[in-house]
Amino acid sequence: MAQQQSQQAQQHPIRLYMVVWGLLFVLSACSYLVDYLGMQSYTRWSLIIAFMLLKAGLIIAIFMHMAWERLILIYAILLPPVLVLVFTALMVSESNYTLFARETFLGGGS
Structure with missing residues (x-):
């Protein structure tokens, strides 16, 4: 019984992965939009690094299952x-x- 509950706890809904995939897509689009709009200097690099860190955090937390460790x-x-x-x-x-x-x-x- 306890083993069955622990196996159920490790199952994550596909909707979670699809939402994270969508967020990664939006963050990547925002990162490209920074270049497209021609932002320069510290604003450009700050936004690109912020989007990069957000994407890395999502990947680590969800796809590498660190949120449940x-x-x-x-x-x-x-x-x-x-x-x-x-x-x-x-x-x-x-x-x-x-x-x-x-x-x-x-x-x-x-």
Whole structure:
């Protein structure tokens, strides 16, 4: 009886996958629309990255079944990339400070 209930819990309706597929299609269309409308600079890249992250999140959550996994497994998969992004942001801020200090105290190379 318990085994039958656990097997039923793993069955996901096809409607869920079709809705996610539709959302992925819409997000991809929005991503192409950013280029089509000719957006430039930070707005363009911000929108493209936002749409990319939304699509990746949908794929990970639904098609890779992460939405139904234990919290520790989610942390084991999602925490390392988040930490890499945090450490990268720290390195970027430090490099900006280093560049500023070099230009200030050693003189800018003209």
